[in-house]
Amino acid sequence: ESLIEFYDSFKDMFEFFCKNTTIHGTIRLVCSDSNRMKTAFWTLLLLASFGMLYWQFALMFSQYWAYPVVLTMSMHSEPKMFPAITICNLDPYRFELVSEHLVQLDHMAEESIAFLYGINTSASLFHVNEKNIHVKDLSSIGNLSRSSFKLSQNFSLLRMPDHNNRSGKKHASVGFRLCNATGGNCFYKTYSSGMDAILEWYRFHYMNIMSQLPVIINVSDHEEQIEDMVYSCQYDGEPCRPSDYVHFHHPVFGSCYTFNSKGTDPFWTATKPGIPYGLSLILRAEQKDHIPLLSTVAGVKVMIHNHNQTPFLEHEGFDIRPGIATTIGIQQDEVNRLGGNYGKCTTNGNDVNVKLLYNNSYTLQACLHSCFQHIMVRKCGCGYYYYPLPPGAEYCNYNKQPAWGHCFYQLYNRLRNHHLNCFDQCPKPCRESLYKVSAGTAKWPSAKSQDWIRQALRHQNGYNSTSNRKDIAKVTIFYQQLNYESVNESPLLSENLLLSSMGSQWSLWFGSSVLSVVEMFELLIDTLVLSLLFCYQRFRSKKT
Numbered sequence: 001e002s003l004i005e006f007y008d009s010f011k012d013m014f015e016f017f018c019k020n021t022t023i024h025g026t027i028r029l030v031c032s033d034s035n036r037m038k039t040a041f042w043t044l045l046l047l048a049s050f051g052m053l054y055w056q057f058a059l060m061f062s063q064y065w066a067y068p069v070v071l072t073m074s075m076h077s078e079p080k081m082f083p084a085i086t087i088c089n090l091d092p093y094r095f096e097l098v099s100e101h102l103v104q105l106d107h108m109a110e111e112s113i114a115f116l117y118g119i120n121t122s123a124s125l126f127h128v129n130e131k132n133i134h135v136k137d138l139s140s141i142g143n144l145s146r147s148s149f150k151l152s153q154n155f156s157l158l159r160m161p162d163h164n165n166r167s168g169k170k171h172a173s174v175g176f177r178l179c180n181a182t183g184g185n186c187f188y189k190t191y192s193s194g195m196d197a198i199l200e201w202y203r204f205h206y207m208n209i210m211s212q213l214p215v216i217i218n219v220s221d222h223e224e225q226i227e228d229m230v231y232s233c234q235y236d237g238e239p240c241r242p243s244d245y246v247h248f249h250h251p252v253f254g255s256c257y258t259f260n261s262k263g264t265d266p267f268w269t270a271t272k273p274g275i276p277y278g279l280s281l282i283l284r285a286e287q288k289d290h291i292p293l294l295s296t297v298a299g300v301k302v303m304i305h306n307h308n309q310t311p312f313l314e315h316e317g318f319d320i321r322p323g324i325a326t327t328i329g330i331q332q333d334e335v336n337r338l339g340g341n342y343g344k345c346t347t348n349g350n351d352v353n354v355k356l357l358y359n360n361s362y363t364l365q366a367c368l369h370s371c372f373q374h375i376m377v378r379k380c381g382c383g384y385y386y387y388p389l390p391p392g393a394e395y396c397n398y399n400k401q402p403a404w405g406h407c408f409y410q411l412y413n414r415l416r417n418h419h420l421n422c423f424d425q426c427p428k429p430c431r432e433s434l435y436k437v438s439a440g441t442a443k444w445p446s447a448k449s450q451d452w453i454r455q456a457l458r459h460q461n462g463y464n465s466t467s468n469r470k471d472i473a474k475v476t477i478f479y480q481q482l483n484y485e486s487v488n489e490s491p492l493l494s495e496n497l498l499l500s501s502m503g504s505q506w507s508l509w510f511g512s513s514v515l516s517v518v519e520m521f522e523l524l525i526d527t528l529v530l531s532l533l534f535c536y537q538r539f540r541s542k543k544t
Contacts, residue, residue: 013526021519024511025049049509056505060498067341068492077483082235082268083330083435084260085279085477086311088253088301089229090319092291101209102291104151109202109293112157116174116194149212152398155405157201160190176201181403189409195296202293203252204405207385210251211395229255231457231472232282235268244268251386252294253301253313263307270479275327278478282457285322286471298322300473304330304435308361314386315365318437320473325444329480331436337428338489345430354425357388367426372415375422380407444474 007013018026028042094102113119155176174197175190191197233240244267245257259279260268270277283300303317311317320326339345346352349362356362357370373387382396382404383389396404414420445453457472493501506512 007526007530010527010530013523013530017519017523021523022512022516023519053505053509057502060493060501060505064493064498067343069338069342069489070492072488072490074486074488075483076486079269079271080332080482080484081263081307082260082270082279082479083304083332083433084258084263084307084309084311086256086258086301086303086305086313086317087230087281087283087475088250088256088313089284090295090297090299090301091254091286092251092294093249093254094291095213098209098212101149101151101212102206105202105205105209106293108151108205109198112201113198116157116159116198149209149397149399151205152208152402154398154402155201155204157197158188159194160188174198176204178406178409179403180406185406187406199293199296206251206291206294207396208398211385211397229284230257230281231284232280233259234280235259236271236277238267241267250313254295256301256311256313258311261307270482273479273481275476275478278476281475281477283320283473283475284471285320285473300475302328302475302477304328304437304477306361306363306433309363310358310360310366312365312369318439320475321441322470322473323443324441325474326476327440328475328477329438330477331438331480332484333434333436334484334486335432335434336486336488337430337432338491339430342489342491344427346427347430349429352426354422355390357390362429364426364428368415368422371422371425372411372420375420376408376411379411380404384408438480445472 007016015030018030025042025046029039029046110120155178157174157176159172159174161172173190173192174194175188176197177186177188179186189197189200191200233244235244240259244265245259246261248256248258250256285299297319299322300320301313301317302320303311303313305311305316337343337345339347346362349356349367352362352367354367354371354374356366357373358366360366369387373383374390376387377383377390377393380396380401380403382401383393385395389395394400396408398404411420415422491497503514506517510516
């Protein structure tokens, strides 16, 4: 009895509450009890206020559980690490192990071009006497490859009339036919441009030929040194060191070098913006045309990307034209995503269901390629040549899997149309650095300076070309400014803001505070206790 205040009736308890509570308007329920109209009016008004309050609460919680975000932008200025730069000479090699098949493919391409367009390209396009790259300790595999692999004649290039041409002009598409394992469900992989059709047809055969090579080939002992591609390299006015780059060979883009791939060397810290403090390269852009139908572009491929990231040159990057000095200004942007309930993203890829086939850090492209390769191996029985292989898988070869092309192109179309679940399984990184690029070009070297520049390169690097600015290029990559823009996601309605909004609504409709809510809980507890006491008294009276 000392803890709980007893009342003679519910009416007494309610009158005490209305006269002493801090909730506005409740006192009018008891002070106007002689006027029933006023009492009814204030009762309806309080009930309407309660209804409006909890309607507003419902709207707040529905918005909160939708987890909306707001983007906040901030500028930062501080020394930062120079990005990783990958350059490729667009000049892939003929490996001696498969050189005979590549020569046969060149003859097939020559015959196809002559059939389609009546052009004899043997003298100007194909060079069968080019230097081949020999890889030692593969003689047994090479003999097996030469004896077992045969180029297929079932994928000839054809010209097909376009029946859907609305312009009325005579037009024909070019493509090749693909069928499933039983020879049915055939379709034509067609292109409106004959050039695109020939390049895709050549790449299709090229992948089958290159599948004969081992998965990992060490060509570092047999390939030219970086001095044969990079005549000059300077960063921040200092010459580059051998430890500043890593080398790899791309089957389409040729010999590639990545500068500052790890991003841990203080040498590559950018302390000042501007052209003099960037990376300056003089590159060999000579085309030896080892595989001319595989890469029809002359120049150098350049890609600017994050550290520890696999460069996907087929999707990103840009080409540098020979005989041109190109200055590339970069501006860094940083994106930070919330993840969790506010959006799908991953911190390091460990929580992604797709097992990455690349040894570098997680990126969306690496995940999509890995996802597609896993599906490719499962559906088609073999892997796509341009992507790494899962353990125990082998690359596709139409001598072993005659219908893999039919399976691959259908799967790839489904991926492009977002009909595979790879885009659902591969979230974006929660933290990502993006680089905006702006470029300017000028002829280099000039007509009056090219003689002494060529002489200097000849004495320093063994440069022996006599062409007129068609085999060298200059590239300068620099930070336009060290300020970088950070775009951060933050909750539009956080827990603190939700409580604050609820308090504002409660104060708006009732002019009270949190203590008023405690008073209402006290009223509920008193009502419950008083009900139990009355029930107990009634029970004892009946028993008596």
